[in-house]
Amino acid sequence: MLTSLVGTWWAWVVLGFALGVLEILAPGYIFLGFAVGAIVTGALVGFGLPAGLPALVLIFAVVSVVAWLVLRRVVGVREGQVKIWDRDINDKP
Structure with a gap:
């Protein structure tokens, strides 16, 4: 079942869109690369x-x-974007 599903183009595209939705729920550009990979793989299979x-x-x-x-x-x-702290809030002035 899984082997035949891997060879279908729409399964890869659905996986890509699911990973895109997961990226929206957990932002950080981690799942977006996987989504692009799945959609490109689906396009190549298609x-x-x-x-x-x-x-x-x-x-x-x-x-x-x-x-x-x-x-x-x-x-x-x-x-x-990265904040470097020079002093601690607990330091005496």
Whole structure:
């Protein structure tokens, strides 16, 4: 059952949209890379890429990591977002 489901394009796209919804519920650009990887894998399967389960999982993993790195570069930590404390609230003035 699972092996036949992995070879269908719509299963990958549904997984991508589910991960996109999970990203909305838990923001932080963690699940968005996986969502992009799943949608791209679904598109490749939909266009007729003849690949088995190991190849599809490898494509999903590689595209997800690349998408995550691109998102990290584009949306990552902004300048001045990290606060460095010079003194503690418990220090005497």
